[in-house]
Amino acid sequence: MPKIRASGLTRTFGRGSSRLTALGPVELDVEKGEFVCVVGPSGCGKSTLLRIAAGLLRPSEGELELRTDARHPAAMIFQDYGIYDWKTVLANVRFGLDIQRVPRKEADDRARSWLSRLGLAEFAGAYPAALSGGMRQRVAIARALAVEPEILLMDEPFAALDAQLRTLLQDELLALTQSASTTTLFITHSLEEALVLGDRVLVMSARPGRIIAERRPPFGRPRTGDVRSDPRFTTLKDELWELLRDEVRQEVREVTVP
Numbered sequence: 001m002p003k004i005r006a007s008g009l010t011r012t013f014g015r016g017s018s019r020l021t022a023l024g025p026v027e028l029d030v031e032k033g034e035f036v037c038v039v040g041p042s043g044c045g046k047s048t049l050l051r052i053a054a055g056l057l058r059p060s061e062g063e064l065e066l067r068t069d070a071r072h073p074a075a076m077i078f079q080d081y082g083i084y085d086w087k088t089v090l091a092n093v094r095f096g097l098d099i100q101r102v103p104r105k106e107a108d109d110r111a112r113s114w115l116s117r118l119g120l121a122e123f124a125g126a127y128p129a130a131l132s133g134g135m136r137q138r139v140a141i142a143r144a145l146a147v148e149p150e151i152l153l154m155d156e157p158f159a160a161l162d163a164q165l166r167t168l169l170q171d172e173l174l175a176l177t178q179s180a181s182t183t184t185l186f187i188t189h190s191l192e193e194a195l196v197l198g199d200r201v202l203v204m205s206a207r208p209g210r211i212i213a214e215r216r217p218p219f220g221r222p223r224t225g226d227v228r229s230d231p232r233f234t235t236l237k238d239e240l241w242e243l244l245r246d247e248v249r250q251e252v253r254e255v256t257v258p
């Protein structure tokens with residue numbers, strides 16, 4: 001049984017002459033423990049897909065089903081971190097556990113243990129304003145992983161970070177999701193990122209976004225960031241870009257030609 005299944009999933013926005021089909025139809029199965037990356041031109045509906053998966057938006061047609069049990073929910077990480085500035089780092093990481101009514105002591109212990117895994121132990125009592133962008137993003141990751149989610153939904157979580165930090169966090173995410181067998185749906189603009197992280201990379205068309213191709217990077221599991229220097233890496237990246245180029249052109253044409 002797949003952990004995520006979309007069938008005939010479509011989303012439109014607006015009405016009448018301003019009606020716009022943003023996404024679909026999308027057919028998608030993500031198996032337990034699989035890491036699936038989605039790439040596609042700007043505006044093709046990637047975030048819409050993820051927001052539907054997170055229950056923040058409803059499909060217009062079709063459905064998207066997440067199969068989790070109550071103890072291991074789905075967690076979502078956005079590009080803009082989504083952490084609360086008025087809560088300490090520890091309280092931010094404990095947030096999902098508090099919602100799940102995990103007893104205080106256990107929640108504290110679990111939150112602290114995730115903070116130390118992500119190198120943030122000494123910042124437990126700090127407020128997010130005192131942290132760098134990379135540290136804030138690690139708080140968001142710790143918060144999502146602390147609930148031990150069965151499914152992790154990530155919308156360009158590293159897009160705002162510099163290249164070095166991004167590489168570092170990709171490697172951390174690889175290690176964390178592999179050790180916990182988390183099922184992950186990950187949106188990115190970066191083909192490199194998709195190839196480092198994904199068991200599968202799905203390529204979406206220009207709007208309305210449909211899945212037009214799929215590639216399986218031939219790097220085994222457990223995997224580390226070393227795959228970046230694998231000769232097959234560049235070949236695959238070129239191949240993905242080949243698939244994507246026409247879609248990006250189409251999107252640019254739509255934006256520039258009224």
Ligand SMILES: Nc1ncnc2c1ncn2[C@@H]1O[C@H](COP(=O)(O)OP(=O)(O)OP(=O)(O)O)[C@@H](O)[C@H]1O
Nearest residue numbers: 013014022040041042043044045046047048049207
């Ligand atoms: N709430 C909304 N109301 C109206 N239109 C919307 C809404 N949300 C998204 N759209 C439109 O739907 C289309 C898809 O948007 P979406 O944000 O899902 O694309 P995306 O692939 O994530 O884009 P990007 O890569 O630039 O982040 C866009 O044309 C966008 O303007």
